[in-house]
Amino acid sequence: MSNFIQTLNRYIRFPILLAILLIVAGILQFALTVNDIKGEHYDLKLFQLSPETIRSAKTVEDTEKTEADRERIAAEVNPVYTFSTEIGKNQVTLLKTTFDYIIEAKQKVEKVTKKSKKEDQINKLRAKLDKIDQSGPSVRLTEQEIVTLLAQDEDGLKNTQDALVSIVSKQMAEPIREEQLTDAKGSVERSVRGSFSIPDAVRTIAITLARSSIVANDKKDGRLTKERIEQAKANVDPTRILQGQIIVQEGQLIDREVYHQLEITGMLINQKSPKPILGLALFVLLQMAFFYIALYHERDDKETKTRHAMITMIIYLASIIVMKLLNLISSEFDVIVGFLFPATILPMMFRILINERIAILATIMSAAVAGIIFQKGYSSVLQMEVSLYIIFSGLASIYFMRNVRKRSSVMTTSLGVACVNIAFIAFYLLLSQSNYGPKELLFYLSAAIVSAIVSGALMLGLLPFVESAFGMLSTYRLVELSNPNHPLLKKILVETPGTYHHSVMVANLADAACEEVGANGLLARVGCYYHDIGKTRRPGFFVENQMGSNPHDNLPAVTSKDIIIAHVEDGVKILEKHKMPKEIVDIARQHHGTSLVKFFYYKEKKENPDVNEADYRYAGPKPQTKEIAIISVADSVEAAVRSMKNPTADAIQQLIHSIIQDKLQDGQFDECDISLRELQRIEYVFCETLKGIFHSRIEYPKPE
Numbered sequence: 001m002s003n004f005i006q007t008l009n010r011y012i013r014f015p016i017l018l019a020i021l022l023i024v025a026g027i028l029q030f031a032l033t034v035n036d037i038k039g040e041h042y043d044l045k046l047f048q049l050s051p052e053t054i055r056s057a058k059t060v061e062d063t064e065k066t067e068a069d070r071e072r073i074a075a076e077v078n079p080v081y082t083f084s085t086e087i088g089k090n091q092v093t094l095l096k097t098t099f100d101y102i103i104e105a106k107q108k109v110e111k112v113t114k115k116s117k118k119e120d121q122i123n124k125l126r127a128k129l130d131k132i133d134q135s136g137p138s139v140r141l142t143e144q145e146i147v148t149l150l151a152q153d154e155d156g157l158k159n160t161q162d163a164l165v166s167i168v169s170k171q172m173a174e175p176i177r178e179e180q181l182t183d184a185k186g187s188v189e190r191s192v193r194g195s196f197s198i199p200d201a202v203r204t205i206a207i208t209l210a211r212s213s214i215v216a217n218d219k220k221d222g223r224l225t226k227e228r229i230e231q232a233k234a235n236v237d238p239t240r241i242l243q244g245q246i247i248v249q250e251g252q253l254i255d256r257e258v259y260h261q262l263e264i265t266g267m268l269i270n271q272k273s274p275k276p277i278l279g280l281a282l283f284v285l286l287q288m289a290f291f292y293i294a295l296y297h298e299r300d301d302k303e304t305k306t307r308h309a310m311i312t313m314i315i316y317l318a319s320i321i322v323m324k325l326l327n328l329i330s331s332e333f334d335v336i337v338g339f340l341f342p343a344t345i346l347p348m349m350f351r352i353l354i355n356e357r358i359a360i361l362a363t364i365m366s367a368a369v370a371g372i373i374f375q376k377g378y379s380s381v382l383q384m385e386v387s388l389y390i391i392f393s394g395l396a397s398i399y400f401m402r403n404v405r406k407r408s409s410v411m412t413t414s415l416g417v418a419c420v421n422i423a424f425i426a427f428y429l430l431l432s433q434s435n436y437g438p439k440e441l442l443f444y445l446s447a448a449i450v451s452a453i454v455s456g457a458l459m460l461g462l463l464p465f466v467e468s469a470f471g472m473l474s475t476y477r478l479v480e481l482s483n484p485n486h487p488l489l490k491k492i493l494v495e496t497p498g499t500y501h502h503s504v505m506v507a508n509l510a511d512a513a514c515e516e517v518g519a520n521g522l523l524a525r526v527g528c529y530y531h532d533i534g535k536t537r538r539p540g541f542f543v544e545n546q547m548g549s550n551p552h553d554n555l556p557a558v559t560s561k562d563i564i565i566a567h568v569e570d571g572v573k574i575l576e577k578h579k580m581p582k583e584i585v586d587i588a589r590q591h592h593g594t595s596l597v598k599f600f601y602y603k604e605k606k607e608n609p610d611v612n613e614a615d616y617r618y619a620g621p622k623p624q625t626k627e628i629a630i631i632s633v634a635d636s637v638e639a640a641v642r643s644m645k646n647p648t649a650d651a652i653q654q655l656i657h658s659i660i661q662d663k664l665q666d667g668q669f670d671e672c673d674i675s676l677r678e679l680q681r682i683e684y685v686f687c688e689t690l691k692g693i694f695h696s697r698i699e700y701p702k703p704e
Contacts, residue, residue, distance in 0.1 A: 037276040046255075070655060079220045593668040
């Protein structure tokens, strides 16, 4: 797999490669989950018997029934009437004005003697009365009625006026609606007929005037009535068919109402909609976009990011397949089988193999997919119980895994996750307020424990295969390689004890420096343990393993150079033979970079001034990572400081500074992402660490 990844990276740029990988993963996820969102549709006809009990797949409003209910309620709303006293006052005023005009005309008629002038006064009276008719509801008096009124004495007219004003005022003081006008006019007429103040000669005319003065004064208010109707309609709750509600029982006749409900819920065979499919496609696209952003912005090299992307998608899709398999048996049980899903295997694997950020993202994404897969046909769009269960379980495992460095501690983590699972399921059972029997309670308790334990067991079982297939180096693997009982470390300790001690010292320096600049300190430490394993082939040719004479004193410089340089390639061969991780092999291969073997170069140059400097350099390559760059400095610093006769703080600091500057000027850091600021911090850490090691000691007195 590692070779395949290297080949892909050689020919395809990472952004394009990541996009292709996520597109393929998105298509596979879509194919795996598309059947879970299509819903159930039935081939049913009107007036046939239902072959099964059908529940509503969603909550919908029956708009037709809702509108019918609102119209019925609106029809029952009583109109709003507004009683106006002004109308009564106006009618009384018109009535009084009518008699005032008549009395005024009578007075003028009596003063003239000529018939033509009398007729003029009557015509003027007619004109005034016509104006009154135009001002409001009244009656047009005939010529005979006007003459009859003018024939009455003034006191009789005034008595008639007063009586009519009193009767009309009293009647108009009460609310009168349009439908009550006939009764109100009849009441006024009876009052006029029974009045002794009105002369019999004008009683009929008085009745006519009184009846015409009675109008509706309690009128319907269109605006307020409309508002009351709208308010009544708004108070009518929509008629809804609720999610999970039984629409028709098995064997029940599908009448028009049932068929209508099946139509509006979209559950008939001819009502399949592309909307859920489009929604799922958008959901998958959104998920892949989040994965793209997270994986693209990782700070690793191109090959590592590609490896992480492939692992993420493979494990993520595998978890979806496990969900699908569990969902196949969910219909056989009344409990939520989704609680059995090993929810923590995915975040635990990502936390170990990649990083915490990807682990959290994958947890949330898998929880969302689980909500779709485990949702029932008549439940909500997402089965929130399972989604929240996976999120809580996954986040708990990520938290508990923070300080776990041994595989044996994974099961302890699983027990902690099991406690969180039990707490969440208890929350779910209590909040649902359902009555569960002993069997259901035992299932949920078992599911919480089994989910956590199986996750840990699967992780331990699958992790070696994933590491081997993708050439990954997890924290657990590094801890195992740091065990002193490892065969290769035993080989170094037994055959080259000086080299072993040197490697441990370099490991301490490199680990501290890596932690200071945010690099992988554990990788640097373990890599240091193995970086000089090539010296086990010729241990006596390296000064730290020499107890007596130095064999290089009797060898030409070119031969000594070849022996020293060869330990790098010898180490690489030994590590590859024992199938050590690529990162460890790279440390052994690159920790000297292309640096110069100065001692033997200058030794040869004394005898041969024309010596080629390139022949005395290591084959390289130069350090490719920050960790290897730090190891290369730590290796040189430890050897140089150890060779000092009287190490003081200032001398150590000057020596470390000169070594770092020498490597920097020699271009040994050109191919890794280490900065000058980081080199300054590394120099400080080395100084502080070595000062503690080579501190001043009290000189013990010699025995007498």
